[in-house]
Amino acid sequence: MMGTKIVNQLQMSLMMLLLMIASMATAANSKGIGTIVFVTGQATIERESIAMPVTSDLRLHAGDTIHTQENGKAYIRFDDQGLITLEANSELLIEAYQKSEIEEKSAFKFTLRKGQMRSITGNGAQQHKNRYRLNTPVAAIGVRGTDFITKADDLTTQVKVITGGVIVSPFNDQCSPLAVGPCENEAAKELFASNTQYLQIQKGMSAPEIKQIQVSEMESESDNSAETWLAEINESSGESETSNSESTESSNQTTLNTEIDRTNWDKDQVIARIDEIDQQLESNGVTEVKPTELFWGRWENFEAPEGANYVVASSDYAIYRQLSSAYQAPQGIVAFDMVNAQAAYVNGYRTYNATVTDAQMQIDFNRSSFETNLTVNSEGQNFDLTSKGSVLATGVLRSVSLPGSNTTLQGALNHDATEAATLFNRTYNANERVHGLINWTASD
Incomplete structure (x- = not known):
C-alpha cells in the first residue's frame, strides 16, 4: 500500500512538471523578446529554474539563460532585429531586453558567463546605446553601434569588432556589474573595427589591452563578413537571400542587409553637422566663409558628409x-x-x-x-x-x-x-x- 501511494505521488509530480513545461512552452511562443531561429546540436534553456531543450521558433523572454553543449550552437533573432549567435560550450543570460521611447526605461543587458558569442545590436540598442551592457565574469562591454565577437571564461575576456566599436572596462568603483550601459572611466578602453586587433582583459588587470590577432586566438568565424553570417542565419531559418542581394553585392561593404535596417559606421551614423565656425574675410566687398573641418553628432541614422x-x-x-x-x-x-x-x-x-x-x-x-x-x-x-x-x-x-x-x-x-x-x-x-x-x- 505504501509503495502504491509513493508511485501515485511520483506520477502526480511528473504530470505537474510536464504541465509546467508545456505551459512554459505555450507562453514562450505567444509573447517574448526574440526567437531561436536555428539550433544545431544540444542546447537547453533555463527559465524560472526549469530547463528544457532549445528548439527552432522557441520564443525567448528576459531572464532566460541559454546553455549550449559541446556540439551545440544557437542563432537568436530579437524582435528589434538584433542578432546573436551562441557558440558551443557557452552560457548566456538575457537579463533585460526592453525598448522604450523614454531612454531611462530602455535596457538591453546580457551576461556571457562562459563561451563565445557574436552580436549585432538591434534597432533598440542602436537608438539607446547608453542602455546596452554585456557583462562577462571580469568586464563590462558597451557599444558604439556594433557587430562584435566576445569570448569569456572566469579569468579572461576577449573582444573583436567586425563593424563599429566597443568600450570595455574592468569592474571597479566606477563600473558596477549591476548597472546598465557602458562604463566610461579612465580604466576603460575602446576598440573599433579591425582585422588585426582585439581587446583582452584578465582578472586582476587594471585596464584592457589591445593585442594582435593570432589565428588560434579567435576562431575563423571572426573573419566572416556580417553579410555572410546573416545569410547563414536566413538560410537556416528558411528565409530567402534574394531580398538582401543589394546589400551583399560587395564583400567590401560593411552596410548590413536591409532587414536589419542599419547604417554604415563610416558614413551614416552622425545626426547633425557641428555649427560652422565662420571666419569672415572682407576682400573687395566679398564675404568668404571658411567652414569647419570637424563634424559631430549623436548616434542616430544620419548621413555624414561625403569624405568625412x-x-x-x-x-x-x-x-x-x-x-x-x-x-x-x-x-x-x-x-x-x-x-x-x-x-x-x-x-x-x-x-x-x-x-x-x-x-x-x-x-x-x-x-x-x-x-x-x-x-x-x-x-x-x-x-x-x-x-x-x-x-x-x-x-x-x-x-x-x-x-x-x-x-x-x-x-x-x-x-x-x-x-x-x-x-x-x-x-x-x-x-x-x-x-x-x-x-x-x-x-x-
Missing part, C-alpha cells in the same frame, strides 16, 4: 573629420577658447541639461601634450573637470591618467590646428556622471 572620416567617439557622440589638407602641427604653446558646447548631467535614470563655463584648453605642440579645465553647471551643482593627455601625430587628442587629471577626454584638431572638437566624460559612481562636447578655436 570617423575619428573618436563616446557613448553619446562621435567626431568625424574632413581635412582640407594634411594635418600639420604648429610649434610652441597655443591656447584655445570655447566656441560652443553641449553637456548633460546624469543621475540614476534622469538626465539633466547642463552648461559649460570657464573652459580653457592649452596645447604644447613641442611636447605633444594638452590640458583642459572647465566647469559643468547643472541642478545647482558645479563639477570641476580637468584633463591631461597626448596629441598624436594625426592631430587626435587622447587623455591619459596623470596626477591632477580627473576626466576622460578625446578629440581632434583640424589641418592647421586652429580648430578643435573634444568629447569629455567624468564618472563619479555607477549612477552619476557628466559628459558633453566642446568646440574650440585657437586664441588670436
Whole structure:
C-alpha cells in the first residue's frame, strides 16, 4: 500500500512538471523578446529554474539563460532585429531586453558567463546605446553601434569588432556589474573595427589591452563578413537571400542587409553637422566663409558628409573629420577658447541639461601634450573637470591618467590646428556622471 501511494505521488509530480513545461512552452511562443531561429546540436534553456531543450521558433523572454553543449550552437533573432549567435560550450543570460521611447526605461543587458558569442545590436540598442551592457565574469562591454565577437571564461575576456566599436572596462568603483550601459572611466578602453586587433582583459588587470590577432586566438568565424553570417542565419531559418542581394553585392561593404535596417559606421551614423565656425574675410566687398573641418553628432541614422572620416567617439557622440589638407602641427604653446558646447548631467535614470563655463584648453605642440579645465553647471551643482593627455601625430587628442587629471577626454584638431572638437566624460559612481562636447578655436 505504501509503495502504491509513493508511485501515485511520483506520477502526480511528473504530470505537474510536464504541465509546467508545456505551459512554459505555450507562453514562450505567444509573447517574448526574440526567437531561436536555428539550433544545431544540444542546447537547453533555463527559465524560472526549469530547463528544457532549445528548439527552432522557441520564443525567448528576459531572464532566460541559454546553455549550449559541446556540439551545440544557437542563432537568436530579437524582435528589434538584433542578432546573436551562441557558440558551443557557452552560457548566456538575457537579463533585460526592453525598448522604450523614454531612454531611462530602455535596457538591453546580457551576461556571457562562459563561451563565445557574436552580436549585432538591434534597432533598440542602436537608438539607446547608453542602455546596452554585456557583462562577462571580469568586464563590462558597451557599444558604439556594433557587430562584435566576445569570448569569456572566469579569468579572461576577449573582444573583436567586425563593424563599429566597443568600450570595455574592468569592474571597479566606477563600473558596477549591476548597472546598465557602458562604463566610461579612465580604466576603460575602446576598440573599433579591425582585422588585426582585439581587446583582452584578465582578472586582476587594471585596464584592457589591445593585442594582435593570432589565428588560434579567435576562431575563423571572426573573419566572416556580417553579410555572410546573416545569410547563414536566413538560410537556416528558411528565409530567402534574394531580398538582401543589394546589400551583399560587395564583400567590401560593411552596410548590413536591409532587414536589419542599419547604417554604415563610416558614413551614416552622425545626426547633425557641428555649427560652422565662420571666419569672415572682407576682400573687395566679398564675404568668404571658411567652414569647419570637424563634424559631430549623436548616434542616430544620419548621413555624414561625403569624405568625412570617423575619428573618436563616446557613448553619446562621435567626431568625424574632413581635412582640407594634411594635418600639420604648429610649434610652441597655443591656447584655445570655447566656441560652443553641449553637456548633460546624469543621475540614476534622469538626465539633466547642463552648461559649460570657464573652459580653457592649452596645447604644447613641442611636447605633444594638452590640458583642459572647465566647469559643468547643472541642478545647482558645479563639477570641476580637468584633463591631461597626448596629441598624436594625426592631430587626435587622447587623455591619459596623470596626477591632477580627473576626466576622460578625446578629440581632434583640424589641418592647421586652429580648430578643435573634444568629447569629455567624468564618472563619479555607477549612477552619476557628466559628459558633453566642446568646440574650440585657437586664441588670436
